Amino acid sequence: MTRTLHVIGAGLAGLSAAIRLAQHGESVVVHEAAGQAGGRCRSYHDPALDMEIDNGNHLLLSANRAALAFLATVGSADRLVGPPHADFPFVDLKSGARWTLAIGDGRLPWWIFDAARRVPGTRARDYLSIARLLWPPRDAAVGDVIACDGALYDRLVAPLLLAALNTAPPEGTAALAAAVLRETIARGGRACRPLVARDGLGPTFIAPALAFLSGRGVTVGFGRRLRALGFDGDKAATLDFGDETVRLAGDDRVILAVPPVVATALVPGLTAPTEFRAIVNAHFRLTPPATMSPIIGVINGTVEWIFVFPDRLSVTISGADRFLDTPREELAKTIWREVAAVARLGDTEALPPWQIVRERRATFAALPAQERLRPGARTGLRNLWLAGDWTATGLPATIEGAIRSGERAAELALD
Numbered sequence: 001m002t003r004t005l006h007v008i009g010a011g012l013a014g015l016s017a018a019i020r021l022a023q024h025g026e027s028v029v030v031h032e033a034a035g036q037a038g039g040r041c042r043s044y045h046d047p048a049l050d051m052e053i054d055n056g057n058h059l060l061l062s063a064n065r066a067a068l069a070f071l072a073t074v075g076s077a078d079r080l081v082g083p084p085h086a087d088f089p090f091v092d093l094k095s096g097a098r099w100t101l102a103i104g105d106g107r108l109p110w111w112i113f114d115a116a117r118r119v120p121g122t123r124a125r126d127y128l129s130i131a132r133l134l135w136p137p138r139d140a141a142v143g144d145v146i147a148c149d150g151a152l153y154d155r156l157v158a159p160l161l162l163a164a165l166n167t168a169p170p171e172g173t174a175a176l177a178a179a180v181l182r183e184t185i186a187r188g189g190r191a192c193r194p195l196v197a198r199d200g201l202g203p204t205f206i207a208p209a210l211a212f213l214s215g216r217g218v219t220v221g222f223g224r225r226l227r228a229l230g231f232d233g234d235k236a237a238t239l240d241f242g243d244e245t246v247r248l249a250g251d252d253r254v255i256l257a258v259p260p261v262v263a264t265a266l267v268p269g270l271t272a273p274t275e276f277r278a279i280v281n282a283h284f285r286l287t288p289p290a291t292m293s294p295i296i297g298v299i300n301g302t303v304e305w306i307f308v309f310p311d312r313l314s315v316t317i318s319g320a321d322r323f324l325d326t327p328r329e330e331l332a333k334t335i336w337r338e339v340a341a342v343a344r345l346g347d348t349e350a351l352p353p354w355q356i357v358r359e360r361r362a363t364f365a366a367l368p369a370q371e372r373l374r375p376g377a378r379t380g381l382r383n384l385w386l387a388g389d390w391t392a393t394g395l396p397a398t399i400e401g402a403i404r405s406g407e408r409a410a411e412l413a414l415d
């Protein structure tokens, strides 16, 4: 009898697991609680803007090999676009300074020695702090390893690490910061090109993945929330979806790719991160000035990054729990004033159509104490493995981590 591999959750971790299993000719069924796939990486029609937007702006880097391979597999690699080199324009709203950090293509960081290409106000030797972060002591926070002040920190290290960790850098896990730096800046500009899903996350990641799975006979069931697991000794024996209970046959296997709070409720004795951080995104419908770069870093503002799309400007604020209770209108006005200044739009008062999207539990908090709670893909159950950006991937909660975790769980389930 052919065995069935059940994947629970159709976020990127679940989808990547299902794709890997389907590539091996396995019989795969995906069960997703929501009415659509994608989880925290999805597109939807926003009524206030009357356009398709993403639940959050997602930045990838050319170092994200698993994400790029995923897109190549499902045939949508060309939908991830970015500039040919790792050039990052920045604007400092306090001083008005504008500069472009130009990380050269090669591995050797020559750009550090060129005042025109490095961060203004920094000296070449300041960059040793980045080197110090590459191999930090276990369990350390970033603030234990480097001084969290000075021009290089304020203008480069802090924005980069806040975006990567979604946690205030001084308290962020140094090992995760190191993993990101080792895979990106330490490998030179070719690994640091910023990439964005031009047509949206749904059309780039999710729809092509679903089409790939459907082409291989994989069923993806929506509105299928796993409510409980039944056990028989050291194996999962049943999947309870409320209206239906699936009894697992002899060699059937399960990959649980759900958020940590759901996984800990389903699997007895499982530890997982318990603290989370929010991300706020603001979207403004307008045709941006043609001269704007696709991604702009903002220093000394509420806004941290501006993403430039053909029909809108979108803003990301990470570690944004302090804005969860701010009235939406007030937040939109503050953000718009800053966006208008960066875009050099004359009228900063009249708001174009806007939307604020707050994801409360955007990622787990990248703190050393939370890092210790991340479980591996293996569980105490012989036929059940875990996937998700919150499992012990060695990376912060990112698309890259989610996809790698799904592939790892699939490899173990195939073994």
Ligand SMILES: Cc1cc2nc3c(=O)[nH]c(=O)nc-3n(C[C@H](O)[C@H](O)[C@H](O)COP(=O)(O)OP(=O)(O)OC[C@H]3O[C@@H](n4cnc5c(N)ncnc54)[C@H](O)[C@@H]3O)c2cc1C
Pocket: 008, 009, 010, 011, 012, 013, 014, 031, 032, 033, 034, 037, 038, 039, 040, 041, 055, 056, 057, 058, 059, 060, 224, 225, 226, 227, 257, 258, 259, 262, 279, 280, 281, 359, 361, 362, 363, 387, 388, 389, 390, 397, 398, 399, 400, 402
């Ligand atoms: C606003 C925002 C901005 C972000 N920006 C970036 C970025 O710039 N770059 C980057 O790399 N990453 C970014 N991320 C992180 C990235 O989106 C996540 O790391 C990734 O999408 C996580 O995928 P996942 O599959 O692990 O989890 P999820 O996407 O959470 O998937 C879990 C799935 O399980 C389903 N589910 C839950 N319970 C059940 C159940 N009982 N039964 C069945 N199904 C269930 C859920 O509906 C969901 O579809 C951002 C995230 C957010 C929210």
